[in-house]
Amino acid sequence: MPLQTIQTHIPAGFIDLGVGDPQFDLLPLQLLRDAAQDRLSQSDNSFLQYGAEQGDGYFRAALADFLSPRYGFPVSYEELFVTSGISGGLDLLCTLFTKPGDTIFVEEPSYFLALRIFADHGLRVVSIRTDENGLVSEELIEALKIHRPKFLYIIPTFQNPSGHTLSEERRAQIVSIAQERGFLILADEVYQFLSYTLIPPKPFGAYINSEHVISLNTFSKILAPGLRLGWLQTHASLMQKIVSCGVLDSGGGMNPFTSAIVRSVIETGGLEKNIDRLVSVFSTRVNVMDECLRQHLPDARFTTPHGGYFFWVNLPGIDAQALQTRARTHQVGLRPGIRFSSQNGLQDYFRLSISFYDSDQIEEGIIRLKRSVS
């Protein structure tokens, strides 16, 4: 029996349109081989030592140079901290900024696996309504009459699962509210660079001078999840608390070895090329899924995503969990909306992803879904 390497197992012949993993063909082995060759054939071996708590300065400088033109504002390496991915970053921030029983705010819907991290830290989750322009500021203000959250966790751009993007106006509003009311904003900007038909607003990194914002990002969707490498951007006042935590004092910075290799990926222009390729591939797939849904599921309500991985589909009157069960017999998968709800709602919604299958399989998957619905 083969041993397990990967997290997600999909039976042969099954098309799981619910899966949010990148397709294997899109994981750039050669790019990483070349980068490893470049970095490991130099004489410097300092990345094998306990690393600086904030992360390798040269890696952060390369990353800052990469981010500045794409974010549209100057990013300094001093504002960047290396994480082991967004999940690891959220886990660290929960340890440092919360204690069990504390309240936090999330969007409704939100990324269900982040909710599991918060549960491990014993946090009470209150969800705030969203619309096509993301989190509704008025609802946030209402919730603050009852609760005093430690932080708001938000996925502002091409949200998971809704695909919606928070408007620039609301970003500024929400930051003001956070300053006034004294809570942090943890912005998960994982899909920021995967934009197809819309240039998204500036990420929350633009608001770090408020001293109430931590912007998290990762190489998982723009390079490879198996690297377990990401970063956060924040103000010096918050950075100080993060870099002086015990786990970094003991083990040094996160992932110096992988950082050194990814530094080569960035410096040689490989990251830019890889993102261009992903945007090209995913743009096509969005069009395919869009057409297929319109053709085969004419009752489905959805907004065509401008970026990211996900179609958030509403089929009025349907129970998406029951649909998932029927769909399995037709060899197709989806993620029911209830999994993204903090209040057992969204039962007539489901999430589909363009990340794991190419166009032909997406079409076949939607045809199977049609059979499951009717």
Next chain:
Amino acid sequence: MPLQTIQTHIPAGFIDLGVGDPQFDLLPLQLLRDAAQDRLSQSDNSFLQYGAEQGDGYFRAALADFLSPRYGFPVSYEELFVTSGISGGLDLLCTLFTKPGDTIFVEEPSYFLALRIFADHGLRVVSIRTDENGLVSEELIEALKIHRPKFLYIIPTFQNPSGHTLSEERRAQIVSIAQERGFLILADEVYQFLSYTLIPPKPFGAYINSEHVISLNTFSKILAPGLRLGWLQTHASLMQKIVSCGVLDSGGGMNPFTSAIVRSVIETGGLEKNIDRLVSVFSTRVNVMDECLRQHLPDARFTTPHGGYFFWVNLPGIDAQALQTRARTHQVGLRPGIRFSSQNGLQDYFRLSISFYDSDQIEEGIIRLKRSVS
């Protein structure tokens, strides 16, 4: 100004005998270059995907094959879980098994940076006396009359800082006590393979069937700290809770990319050769430091370590913090005992390390220390 890559900075000309980092010359760049070349030139790119929560099965199988003959009992890959090093492992276990305000037990003295991780989790630390044979069981029994700890954190072999090794008899006793009284033993076995003049007792991995033991280990001291890769070994009943935590569900297993490369290091025999080299180098240095201390600091009381990194030196009547200050003016460093105490004790002790300097520098450092004392 050069950017910061590494954690520890030592001014030119200064000999910091307190530092517990490995020397740069002992970080095997070529070994990792060859391993990366081997792994990344194959067609399989599955280690770039979200990885299995417990860690790559093939890596764990290679590690189990490596451990079994060295531990002297069969280790199954099913008992192994991949961590981002012992610090990351301890942090995860604190999140999963404790809440702020809980009590834990540590040795007196103990590794001061682990104490910082426990502080971040709001844990109350109670320290238990040790002697030449490690933790004193009777003192543990006494402390249990007052406290109900969630776990005992222990460094059983070539302890940091004392260098002492817990006897086999006491290991069995302590495990029995943990079972009876319902607390976990978190055993930090970081120096297990660095044995020079004594074959240590079996690690706590031998006791996992008690269902009260988690044995932690790392590649930091036998390969390179910058990899941020380690493992823990435990019983299926505890493994279940660990692998199903939120941060793994979201991000997948820890460090699949680095695991895949280190798998090649193990499978090609490179890890074994590297350990042999380290044992040879460090054995010589222990002899040098031992002779130098006897010659230049005849009042110093210490036990020559049989393994690991550290000399734990007692100079009766001296204030080791004041000595540290004077030593700085002589361009030599040490770690005062008070840093390893949970009760502000051990003031006439200090820790010296053989890990960062070769024999000539160790001799020069001890001569400088002599000048600082007199």
